[in-house]
Amino acid sequence: MKNTLNLLLILLAGVWLMPSCDEIEAPYLRDSVIIDTSACPVPDFPDLVNPEQKVLLEEYTGQYCPNCPAAAVLAKDLMTLHGDRLVVMAVHAGFFADPKSPPYDNDFRCAEGTELDQFFGIGMAGNPNGMVNRKGFSQSHILAPASWASEIELSLNATPQLALQLLLDWNEEEQRLCSHIRTVFLDDMKEDLKLVLYITEDSIPSAQKNNSPQVGPTPDILDYTQMYMLRGSILGTWGVDLASSDTLSFEGDEVIRSYAYAFPGAWKVEQCRVIAFVYHPDDYRILQVESKKIVE
Secondary structure, three states, rough: OOOOOOOEEEEOOOOOOOOOOOOOOOOOOOOOOOOOOOOOOOOOOOHHHOOOOOEEEEEEEEOOOOOHHHHHHHHHHHHHHHHHHHEEEEEEHHHHHOOOOOOOOOOOOHHHHHHHHHHHOOOHOOOEEEEEEOOOOOOOOEEHHHHHHOOOHHHHHOOOOEEEEEEEEOOOOOOOOEEEEEEEEOOOOOOOEEEEEEEEEOOOEEEEEEEOOOOOOOOEEEEEOOOOEEEEEEOOOOEEEEOOOOOOOOOOOOOEEEEEOOOOOOOOHHHHHEEEEEEOOOOOOOEEEEEEEEOO
């Protein structure tokens, strides 16, 4: 018997130009409690039809990495192959992302990317490398580009335990983003789970080191375009609690969360996306991911 539970965590006050916002801890039953949702009114989510497993590829890169442009082409080709079932996030961190002399004096690092790189040890292993749904931690999670395609295919063939729906509401006048995330359990689960919201930006011009003539001029591409770049987070690097191993979530249960965020003026909102995913905090394995442009 399905136990339908609507949890709503609503109205986080975004702090101007800060990468995250605080959470109101108490959960609320959406159907039985009236809440002032004037800042982020909770929308009606569309019906969930044939949920599919989706996959996150984290590509660790940097403007001074000569092998990274070829890896970026591979990531783009994989996105073309798998469509919206594959989400790519480029993390600029480590030595190859450090600002150097012009034209490599841009700083595309962010605190979240640096923290991820240091924790997962990607930069120490060299770039380009990446992770697919952060599987294999802590022994085999770092994947060279040659392994991305097979690991993505394997992960896409898994039966999903969760479905995610992501709805975004952009207030241009107030420069405020409201993110609404609906998590639906597709199996009975009694596990600790966390929710993460990252922001990425596309189409950022820069110089880029390159050793692949098939991609562009060598050794420098002066008019390179950086894509899928991690800019920051709404809920911090490691996110917030979504479910607990102390509580059984039944198949069909759902959790709805809404967050308000003051958008940094330095980012071009029309080029930005929100990436939402749910993961196990014990082994960091991602169960489901969703991504959506802020301005369609």
